[in-house]
Each structure stands twice: as C-alpha cells, then as structure tokens.
Amino acid sequence: MAGKILLAGGAGYIGSHTYLALVAAGFEVIIFDNFVNSHPSVTERLAEINGAPVTCVTGDVRDSAALDRLFAQHDIAAVVHFAALKSVADSVKDPLGYLDNNLGGLVTLLAAMDRAGCRNLVFSSSATVYGIPDETPTPETAEHRAMNPYGRSKIMCEEVLEELAAADAGWAFGILRYFNPAGAHPSGLIGEDPKDVPNNLMPFVAKVAIGEIAQIKVFGNDYPTPDGTGVRDYIHVEDLARGHLLSLQSLLSTGQGHLVNLGTGKGQSVLDVIDAYSAACGQDLPFVFEARRPGDVPIYCAQTDLAKSVLGFETEKSLADMCESSWHWVTSQAHLTRP
Numbered sequence: 001m002a003g004k005i006l007l008a009g010g011a012g013y014i015g016s017h018t019y020l021a022l023v024a025a026g027f028e029v030i031i032f033d034n035f036v037n038s039h040p041s042v043t044e045r046l047a048e049i050n051g052a053p054v055t056c057v058t059g060d061v062r063d064s065a066a067l068d069r070l071f072a073q074h075d076i077a078a079v080v081h082f083a084a085l086k087s088v089a090d091s092v093k094d095p096l097g098y099l100d101n102n103l104g105g106l107v108t109l110l111a112a113m114d115r116a117g118c119r120n121l122v123f124s125s126s127a128t129v130y131g132i133p134d135e136t137p138t139p140e141t142a143e144h145r146a147m148n149p150y151g152r153s154k155i156m157c158e159e160v161l162e163e164l165a166a167a168d169a170g171w172a173f174g175i176l177r178y179f180n181p182a183g184a185h186p187s188g189l190i191g192e193d194p195k196d197v198p199n200n201l202m203p204f205v206a207k208v209a210i211g212e213i214a215q216i217k218v219f220g221n222d223y224p225t226p227d228g229t230g231v232r233d234y235i236h237v238e239d240l241a242r243g244h245l246l247s248l249q250s251l252l253s254t255g256q257g258h259l260v261n262l263g264t265g266k267g268q269s270v271l272d273v274i275d276a277y278s279a280a281c282g283q284d285l286p287f288v289f290e291a292r293r294p295g296d297v298p299i300y301c302a303q304t305d306l307a308k309s310v311l312g313f314e315t316e317k318s319l320a321d322m323c324e325s326s327w328h329w330v331t332s333q334a335h336l337t338r339p
Contacts, residue, residue: 003077
C-alpha cells in the first residue's frame with residue numbers, strides 16, 4: 001500500500017486502538033506522540049499484540065521542525081490527528097493552553113503537511129461542539145453551542161479545516177465527532193488509563209471496582225429519563241477505531257471529505273452503566289446520588305444515519321462488551337504493573 005499513515009497522538013487511548021485497526025487493514029503506521037497524556041510502554045504493548053515492532057517518534061505537533069523532519073524521512077499519505085488536550089475542567093482553568101495545543105497544534109501540523117504535499121487528514125473532534133442540543137439523537141447539522149474552552153477549541157479546529165478545504169480542493173478531511181468512548185482491547189494490554197481522577201464515567205466506575213475510589217458519584221437522579229439519571233451514547237473504543245479506518249479509507253479512495261458522528265445512536269443511563277459493570281466485575285458497586293452538575297443534559301446521543309450512509313459505519317459491540325473488556329484491562333497484570 002503506497003504511503004504511510006501518521007498517527008499524531010497515536011499512543012493515547014483511542015490512538016492506540018486505531019493503530020491496531022490500521023495495521024490489521026494493511027497500513028504501515030507511524031506513531032508521533034509527546035506522551036503528555038499517554039505512556040511510552042504503550043508502544044511495547046502494541047508490539048506484543050501485533051508481534052511486530054512499532055515505529056514511534058517522540059515529538060509535539062506544535063514543533064514544525066520535528067514535523068518537517070518526519071515528513072522528509074517518510075512517505076506519508078495521510079494523517080490521523082488525535083494530539084489534543086481533552087479535559088473540560090482543565091480547559092476552563094487554562095484556556096490559553098488549550099488553544100495553544102489544540103488549535104495551534106492543528107495549524108502547525110497542517111502547515112507541515114502542506115509543505116510535504118500530504119493533504120489527507122482524519123480529525124478527532126467531539127460531540128461537545130453541540131453543547132446542549134435542541135434534539136436527541138443529535139444530527140451533524142445541529143447548532144454549535146460548546147460550553148467550555150475545550151469544546152470551543154474543537155469548533156475552531158473544524159472551522160479551520162472547512163475554510164482550508166473551501167480554499168483548496170486538494171485537501172480532504174474526515175471530521176469525526178465522538179460521543180462517549182469506552183472499553184478496551186480484548187488482550188487486556190491497552191485501554192483507558194487516566195493519570196488523575198477520571199473525568200469520564202466508565203474509568204471512574206472501573207476505579208471504584210478495583211478499590212481505588214470508594215464510591216461512584218451519580219450527579220442527578222431527577223432527570224426526565226427512565227431511571228432519573230443522565231443518558232449518554234457509549235461507543236466501544238474498537239468500534240470507534242474502526243470508524244477511523246473507514247474514514248481514512250474513504251478519504252484515500254474518493255478524495256472527498258466528510259463530517260459524521262460516531263456513536264451507537266442508543267442511550268445508556270448512569271445506572272445502566274453501573275449495573276453492567278457490576279455484572280462484569282461480579283460485585284455490586286457502591287454509588288451515591290449528588291446534585292446535578294451545571295451544564296449536564298438529560299439525554300445525549302448521536303444520530304448515526306450519516307456515518308452509515310457515507311462510511312458504511314455501524315457499531316458492533318454492546319455496553320456489556322465495553323464493561324467486560326474494561327474490567328479485563330484494569331485487572332490485567334500488565335496494567336497494574338505499568339511502568
């Protein structure tokens with residue numbers, strides 16, 4: 001297959017699973033990562049899963065000289081861009097840092113790609129661009145209403161890509177708006193591994209299951225949902241990785257860009273997740289109800305028709321699959337002894 005694929009931020013949670021999906025499909029892949037939100041040992045685990053060495057270059061997408069060297073050394077056909085900061089809370093504390101990394105990093109990467117004549121990019125976006133949507137399941141045409149600097153940084157990045165595509169038809173962008181990634185690889189060697197207290201529900205529940213956190217905090221039990229708790233669209237990380245593969249294949253085969261949601265189109269409540277994880281780990285997990293958090297919405301899930309029609313994308317894995325693979329990951333010896 002002509003040309004290599006560069007994964008910027010490829011050692012992270014979603015990037016590492018996407019690496020495996022691309023390699024399985026026959027692509028030659030290079031990881032480029034500064035390891036701010038990931039661990040160098042991930043590349044060793046990817047090599048163990050694949051039975052082949054991993055090409056990994058340590059660097060930052062804001063470093064134009066490092067990017068120029070990388071593109072000069074390798075024939076790169078396309079880039080999949082994961083290298084962004086993603087904590088809503090941290091973005092509120094440090095909006096300039098988020099703009100520098102997320103928006104500045106994208107612009108620097110695009111400029112390096114342009115100099116190298118590489119104009120295919122799959123971009124990791126987020127459903128946070130919708131803020132509090134008027135309708136759910138939420139379509140890609142919903143208004144942008146991001147409620148924090150992280151979400152707004154994703155909107156700005158999308159706008160940069162749209163303007164660049166409008167100015168030069170030689171560019172092709174696959175913009176993928178994630179909903180709630182969860183789960184882990186069946187090997188138990190890679191999975192979601194937040195360095196601090198998790199912001200997302202599934203890794204928080206996992207830390208309660210292994211005894212690192214005392215109980216799960218459920219924010220709000222009086223929403224207009226079947227059990228009163230918030231409902232979200234959880235998508236298995238392996239399904240999400242396959243979505244990136246399909247997006248990349250579409251860009252390379254058609255030269256046409258696309259913007260799609262990646263989710264299941266089905267909502268699961270907080271209590272659904274707790275019940276499913278309790279079944280996976282074989283114990284009833286303790287939880288406590290607390291007041292609603294400002295900005296949380298009752299139901300948040302993806303309208304998925306466009307991803308199916310444009311990319312042929314449909315999810316295959318269930319909430320039970322997500323919880324069981326997550327439990328296998330957090331209890332694996334490789335995870336517990338991670339350097």
